[in-house]
Amino acid sequence: MKLEVTMRIRRVSDGEIATYRYAVDVDAPHEPSDFMYTEGNDACDCNRGLYFDRARGDEDANEKARGCGDSAYVLDLVEENGTVIIRDNKSVLETPW
Numbered sequence: 652m653k654l655e656v657t658m659r660i661r662r663v664s665d666g667e668i669a670t671y672r673y674a675v676d677v678d679a680p681h682e683p684s685d686f687m688y689t690e691g692n693d694a695c696d697c698n699r700g701l702y703f704d705r706a707r708g709d710e711d712a713n714e715k716a717r718g719c720g721d722s723a724y725v726l727d728l729v730e731e732n733g734t735v736i737i738r739d740n741k742s743v744l745e746t747p748w
Contacts, residue, residue, distance in 0.1 A: 652676075655731040660703045660724050669706035685742040688728055694740070699724035 653674040661668045687693050693702075697717040703724060704712035721740075728737040735743055 656736070657729045657731070658702055658706075659727040659729065660699055660706065661726075662703060663723055663725060669703045671702045671706035685728075685737055688726060688737050689740060689742055693726075694721060696720040696723040699726060 653676055656673065656675055658671040658673075659668055660671065692698055697719050700715075700717045700723065701712055704715065709715075726737055726740055727735065729735050737743065
């Protein structure tokens with residue numbers, strides 16, 4: 652089963668917000684968790700910057716060099732039904748998904 656989610660990514664340097672929608676496979680054997688967005692690969696500025704640029708329609712998003720870190724972007728992750736899973740980089744649900 653696919654779960655539609657929306658990432659709201661705020662670039663800290665100027666406050667600009669980009670919205671990136673995608674589907675999470677919740678039936679995968681490695682079930683998704685908030686860890687990926689709070690401490691895993693999608694918590695890193697390099698990946699959040701990529702999502703941010705893709706959401707803004709940047710055709711060259713995959714070609715840009717990005718530094719790693721955890722302070723350039725702030726993430727909210729919201730399910731299609733409006734349930735907030737992550738707010739300001741922190742999990743807000745006791746058991747997401």
